Amino acid sequence: MGTFVLAAEEFTPPGAGLFEYPPIFGSVTKPMVLAVLSLIIVAVLFTVGTRRLAIVPGKGQFALESFYNIPRNTMARDQIGSAEFRRYIPLILALFSFILVNNLFAIVPVIQFPTMSRIGFPLSLALFVYVFYHYAGFKKHGFFGYIKHAALPPGVPIFIAPLIIVIELLQKFVVQPLSLALRVFAAMFAGHLIIALTAVASAFLISAGGALIIAGPFAFVAGIAFTFLEALVQVIQAYVFALLAAVFIGAAIAEDH
């Protein structure tokens, strides 16, 4: 019993400090290196992989095409419409692949850190989306045309129009892009924290001695289970981010809305 109390006093769960890395050189930290690494991975994959595209694809090309078709067809084309989606493919593809690689970094051994758990990165991506979809809207409907398009959905009764206008503008210009960044940030932050917690806890429990050693393997197994769950969450978050970007663009350039 005495051991248990002692152990409980010694255990400190990982907190926000877990995400702070000392600079490797200058002011460059591990997340920054990972962001550049992911850029290199995706850029090389898509430049080298597309060097010789055949009409009848081989295995590698088929795999790359299958990946490419997710942002192209199920996101851009379905959400933006087959008339104008082509010019937005690079954005949606870049978002999906960049976020996916960075998220998967969280469960790649040695790397084991989700870049998107640093709010600066998802925020910068959301900034791109923000610029893209509002630019597309202004270009499509004109300045006042787009403000009206964004602020007032058709068929709103006149007496609640003022309220709707405020809500819609707030949503389109603040909430949507901000929630886009926060969603992936929070998911990656929490996921990394949980996996770190199970790792620290199992190590602590096993080394604590006494009866606690029995609980150690459970924490370890929970860590593995959470790793699988996180793999799913990482893919879903990348998918959702890119899909929502396509949805926002589609809504911004939609006709008669």
Next chain:
Amino acid sequence: MDLILAAEEPLPILPHVDELVLGVVAFAVLLFVLWKYAVPRFETMYEERTDAIEGGLKRAQETQEQADRLKKEYEEQLAGLRAEAARIRDDARAEGQQIKTELRAEAEQEVARIKARGEEQIAAAREQAERNLRGEVGGLSVQLAERLLGDSLADDSRRSATIDSFLGELGGMSGQRTGAN
């Protein structure tokens, strides 16, 4: 100690300017690379693929149409040939019939001609025979008369014998002539 540590932990919700800037730059580079290289290559290839498939289908359709046209042509030709063959057969039959009729007519004519000639010959032979016979009968009658007169008409039995022998001679002559003929 714990409290101080917690206070020292930074707020994760506040972005670092370094990371924000790096994020923007890195993503801009990635976007550029994908926009410049990857996406155009994919889209060009997709267009080529669509063209290839549509071209293939179009070619197949053209070939099919050509085959159909040829088949129709051949069938028309075949029907024409069949009709012609039937016509030729009919013609041949009619011609055969005609030839048969003509041949029969000719044969009948020939028969008639041969019959006529035979009759003519028979008539001529008879005429000749008559002429000869007439001459011979005249001569024989004279001979008979002479013999009758030479035998001085003695009696009935002799006369009768003389006539018999004469007739016998005549029969012998007649037999000789038949043998000669």
